[in-house]
Amino acid sequence: MIKDFKLPDLGEGLTESEIVKWQIAVGDTVELNQVIAEVETAKAVVDLPSPFAGKVTALHEDEGATVQVGAPIVSIDVTEELSGDDAAKPVPAADGADAGQESKAGNGKPERQSVLVGYGPAAENDGRPKRRARGAARSAAAAPVEQTVQGAADQGTTGAVEQASSPTTAKPAERPRSTPPVRKLAKDLGVDLTQLEGTGKDGLITRQDVQAFADGGAAEPAQAGAAPADRRHGEREVRIPIKGVRKHTAAAMVKSAFTAPHVSEFLTVDVTPTMELLAKLKASRAFAGYKLTPLTILSKALMVALARNPSLNSRWDEANGEIVQMSYVNLGIAAATPRGLVVPNIKDAEQLSLTGLATALTDLTETARAGKTSPENLSGGTISITNIGVFGIDAGTPILNPGEAAILAMGAVRRQPWEYQGEVGLREVMTLSLSFDHRMVDGEQGSRFLADIGAILAEPGMILTMI
Template identity: 55%
Template sequence: MTAVEQRFREFKMPDVGEGLTEAEILKWLVAPGDTVTDGQVVCEVETAKAAVELPIPFTGVVHELRFDEGATVDVGTAIISVDTDPGAGEAPAPAAAPEPAAEAPAEAEPEGRQANLVGYGAAPSSTKRRPRKAQPGAQRPAAEAPRAPAPAAPAAPVRPEPGPDLNGRTGTARPLAKPPVRKLAKDLGIDLATITPTGPGGIITREDVHAAVEAPAAAPEPAAPVAGARERRVPVKGVRKATAQAMVDSAFSAPHVTEFVTVDVTRTMKLVADLKQDPELAGLRVNPLLLVAKALLVAIKRNPDVNASWDEENQEIVYKDYVNLGIAAATPRGLIVPNIKDADAKTLPQLAEALSDLVSTAREGKTSPAAMTGGTVTITNVGVFGIDTGTPLLNPGESAILAFGAVKLQPWVHKGEVKPRQVTTLALSFDHRLVDGELGSKVLADVAAILERPKRLITWG
C-alpha cells in the first residue's frame, strides 16, 4: 500500500446481509470536511431486506463522497474516502480521469469546469474533444529562427462551457448529468436533452429532472391526451423489489393450500384486557396478536411436523426443532417480515417484549437483515386494516403462514342462544408438499380452540 493509499482510506459498500449484491444510499450523515471516528455511522443504506446504518472503520476527515443520495451501489464499490492524516499537508483534489498516454496535449478546459469525482459526475470524454495522434509519415517542421511577430495559425477552438444552448438542443454536446441523475431520468422516461440545467457548469440536477416531470409539456397544436401524462413510474428496488421476487418465487414453487375457520374470541379479548393490568406485562405491547402468536406456537408444539422446509436440491424435508416466528409488518418502505428467534422457548412476557421490540424497530426502519432471515412460520395480521381474512402467500423456505382477521361484534350462537360475540376468521396457508390436509387442519383447529378458550394455553402449552 502506498503512502497516499495509507493516508486516504476508502470505505467500500459492505455486504450487510447474506449474499446481498447492492444497496441504495438513503441518506448521508456526513459531508466533506467533517471529522469522523472509528465506528461512527456515516450513512444509511437500504438493501433488498432492510434499511441499515453503516459505521466507518477508521478515523479521519471526510475527503470525498462518491455517490449521491438515491444512488444504487454494488457491494465492494468505494462510497467514501477519508483522510486519515489530515495534518500531513494539503489534500489532493478528488481524483479525475487520467490523461491519455502517448498522445498530444489535450485541449485546454474552460475556467470554472469542475473536476469529476471517481465514478461520479459526467465523464470528461463526453464533453472534451479527443486530441489527434501524429499521422504516420508526417514530418515535424524544423526549428525556425526568431522573426517578427506574425498572425498565429488558427488554434483548435476551445469548447465553450456547456449550457442550455449546447445541452442537446441547438448544439451537439451530450447533456451533463451524474450517473444517479441519468438513471432517474431514464426511469421517469425523461430525455435529458430536453432539460434546462441549473447545476454548476451546466450540470443537470435531480431537481431539474423532477421539474421536467412536473412541468406541462408545450404542444404546438392541440393533440389527443397522452396516457403517460396521467401516470407515475417509480423504480422497483429495495424492500419492494425483494418482496415482489419472493412472492413470485413462493407462488410458483410451493403448492399452496389455504383453510379457514371462524371462531368466537370473546374470552381471548377479555384475557387481553386482564393482561394489560398485569404488572409483569407493564409497558409491553399486549394485544390480541400476542395471544394469537402464543396459540400458534402451542399448536406447533402439538403438531411439530408442520414446522419444516423443503430442500429442493437434496430432495429432503428439513424438520426444525425451533420456531423462528415471523411477523409481517407494514413500514414506509414496504412490507417486511422480521422474525422472533426461538419464539417457542419464550414465556408470555418474553414474547410480548420481543413483539414490542420487533414492531418498534420495523417502524423506525432499523430492522437488521439478520432479523429477516431464518424464519420458519409467519403470522400476518390483516385485521388491523379491517379485513376479515385472506389467502396469504408463504415466505420462501417456510411451511405455513397464518392470517389473523378483524375481530368484530357479530351474532353468534352461544350456549344455545344467539348473542353478540367477538368473532374473527383465521386462514392458514401451507406448503402441500410438506403439510397434508390432516396436519394443516389440526394446526388451524388447535389455534382456534385456544383462542375460543384461552385457558387451554395452561394445559396445552
C-alpha cells in the same frame, strides 16, 4: 494517501444497495468505525461504518443512487498522523470478527478489511458509533473550514471539530430536501437546488419547483387535494422504480408462489373468551406496562399448536432431499412499513412467556416501522403470522415467506350474531386463514394445527389440556 471505500457485501447475498443518506460531507474528518451513511438493502436500512479514519475527499454517489457491491462510494485521505497516545494504542476487533481481518494503513492507522456491516474496531465508550453533523456542501467548492484535531486517547480514535472560517460559527446547512427523481431532473436542467424553496410538504422541493426555476418563474405552493407533488404537467401516470424492499418482496413472492404448492384453509372462531381474558390481563397489576393484544394471545396459542403439530415448523432441503424439522421457533411477523412489507422474526419465541412475547412484539414492530431492523432479524424465520385484521380484513390467502412451511393470517375481530349455548347473541368473532406447503404438511396436519389454535382462542383454558 487517498483510499477508496467500496460498497461492501452486506452479508445477504445482494449485489446492490441504495445510498439513503450520507452522514458526512466532503471536507469532514471521520473516525474509525464512525457511521458515514445509511444504506438500504433489500430488507432494511443499515448503518455503514467507515473502515478507516481520515479526511473525506470525495463522495462518489448521490443520495438515492443504487450502487453495485464493490463500487467506490467515498474517498478518504488517511495520510494524517494520529496524535498523542492514539498512534500506539491497540484497537479491539469487533465482536465476532477474525483477528486476521485487521491490517494497517500506510500511516500505521488501524484498518478493517471485513465486508460485513458492523465491522471495524468497537468504540471504547458505549459501543455506539458517533454521528457527525454534515457539512454545508459536498463538493470541493465548499467554503473553507478550520479543522482542529483533538487527541482522544480515552476512546482510541482521532476526533475532529469543524468550524466555519467566519468569526460566528453557524450550524451546518442541511442538504435541500427532495427525492432522487427531482435531484436528477435538477441536474439535467442545470438547477442548483440550494437556490430553491420547496413548496411541497414540509418544504420538500418538487418537480414543479425545479421546472419553474429552470423556466425563470416560481412554482405555486402545493394545494390540499392537488395532484401528487412529483407529478408534473398533468401526467396521468407516475413511474415508481422497482428497488429496495419492493424488489426483494416481489422476487420472494414469485419464487414462493411457483415453488411451494400452497394450500389455504379457513376457520372462523368465537373469540369472546379471549377478548375477555385480554381485558382481565390489562387490568391486572402483574401485566401493567405491557402492550397486550389479540396478536399476543394468538402468538402464544401458535407456540402450543406447533408443539403438537411440528410439521408446520419445517423447511424443505432440496439439495439433500430432506425435510428439516426445527425444535425452535423463529416467529416472523409481517409488518407494513413506509418502505414496504418486511417480515422480521422473534428468535426462539417458544421460550418466551406471555409478557416476553408482548415485549418482543412491541419492539419488533417499532423497529420495523423505523426501518432499523437488522439483517439478522430479517432472516432465519421458521413460521409467520400476518395481521390483516388491522386493515379491517376478515380473511385471505397469504403467500408463504420463502423457506417456511406455513403462514397464519389473523382477521379482524368483529362483534356479530353467533350461536352460543343454543341461542343467538352478539359475540366477538375472528377468521383465521392458514396457508401451508403441501410438500411438507399434509391436509390432516394443517387442519389439526388450525383447529388447535382455534380451540385455544375459543376457550383459553384449553391450553392447559394441550401442554
